[in-house]
Amino acid sequence: MILASASPVSMLLALAAAAAYAAPAAAARFLDDHAARLALLAAWLLHAIVLGLGLLGNPPRFGFAPAISVTAWLVLTVYAVEQQFFPQLQARWALAGLGAAAVLLALLFPGTPLHAADSPWLPLHLALGIASYGLFAVAVVHAWLMTRAEREIRQAAQPHAGVPLLTLERLTFRFVGAGFVLLSATLAAGFLFTETLYGQGKVWKWDHKTVFSVLSWIAFALLLVGRSRFGWRGRKAVRFLYIGALLLLLSYVGSRFVLEVVLRRAP
Numbered sequence: 306m307i308l309a310s311a312s313p314v315s316m317l318l319a320l321a322a323a324a325a326y327a328a329p330a331a332a333a334r335f336l337d338d339h340a341a342r343l344a345l346l347a348a349w350l351l352h353a354i355v356l357g358l359g360l361l362g363n364p365p366r367f368g369f370a371p372a373i374s375v376t377a378w379l380v381l382t383v384y385a386v387e388q389q390f391f392p393q394l395q396a397r398w399a400l401a402g403l404g405a406a407a408v409l410l411a412l413l414f415p416g417t418p419l420h421a422a423d424s425p426w427l428p429l430h431l432a433l434g435i436a437s438y439g440l441f442a443v444a445v446v447h448a449w450l451m452t453r454a455e456r457e458i459r460q461a462a463q464p465h466a467g468v469p470l471l472t473l474e475r476l477t478f479r480f481v482g483a484g485f486v487l488l489s490a491t492l493a494a495g496f497l498f499t500e501t502l503y504g505q506g507k508v509w510k511w512d513h514k515t516v517f518s519v520l521s522w523i524a525f526a527l528l529l530v531g532r533s534r535f536g537w538r539g540r541k542a543v544r545f546l547y548i549g550a551l552l553l554l555l556s557y558v559g560s561r562f563v564l565e566v567v568l569r570r571a572p
Contacts, residue, residue: 315358319412322351326405329398345401349385352378352408359415368416369561370407372435377407379439380446387476393467396446414565434491434557440484441525445550447477448543455539478532481546485525488553492522513563517556524549 325348329341356375359366381400388394419427451473458470468476495515528545531537537545564570 312358315355316412318351318358319355319408322348322355323405323408323412325351326401326408329401341397345381345385345397348401348404349378349381352381352404355408355411359411364418366416366418367431368414368565369558370411370414371416372438372558372561374407374411375435376438376442377403379436380442383439383443383480384446391468391472394450395467396450400446416561417565430491430494433487433494437484437487437491438553438557440480440487441546441550441553444477444480444484444546447473447480448546451477452543474538477546478529478542481525482529485522485529488518488522488525492518512560514556514560517552517559521549521552521556524552 325344329344352374356371356378359371360375377400381404384394384396384400450468451470454467454470454473524545528537528542528549531545532542
């Protein structure tokens with residue numbers, strides 16, 4: 306039973322976090338703005354505690370579901386900060402639903418223990434990789450908001466009162482650029498310091514995780530070059546962003562999902 310690896314405290318906190326996320330998302334019409342903000346703040350704090358218990362436990366655990374959970378928490382963190390500057394951002398309930406699903410998924414699949422023989426630098430390497438996941442996920446959210454705003458303007462269904470399209474576009478590419486820097490650093494560290502990170506005798510190998518990571522790096526590089534040199538924007542830019550994000554998702558999360566769920570063995 307996968308849940309057997311979670312402590313009763315972790316289980317209760319995870320369920321409380323999921324409920325705090327889901328309640329305002331399900332009852333959005335009946336809550337005022339202040340109550341919704343308090344509920345989401347409580348969910349965000351509980352989510353952080355659950356992540357800390359898993360990542361700093363004895364032994365620490367990690368896997369595809371915790372990676373998704375950390376990514377969702379980072380997206381929600383960035384969104385909360387951005388709302389202080391752009392109150393017009395309208396993705397609260399969709400992100401609350403994402404947070405609830407991510408918490409429950411990590412509760413069901415808490416991952417595998419990190420090996421004690423691994424380098425103390427490995428957590429930093431993982432942190433760089435997950436941070437790039439988070440930044441690209443934020444870029445995807447902004448691209449979705451941009452596409453939604455464009456569709457509303459074209460359909461002339463209602464006056465668009467959200468963040469201006471050009472602002473959303475700038476924010477999207479800023480996050481893509483920052484994510485690309487961190488992804489490049491993650492790949493470079495994995496290539497140059499494999500033995501330092503994973504122990505003596507470990508060498509760089511072209512497994513599924515590496516191949517998808519490199520393919521995603523190429524997709525994001527093409528996107529940034531296309532934006533800078535050829536002025537890519539709109540559907541073409543969003544399409545490249547989605548392709549790169551999907552390839553990146555298939556790299557670590559996809560490979561770990563196959564190992565943990567399909568093959569049911571530790572990596």
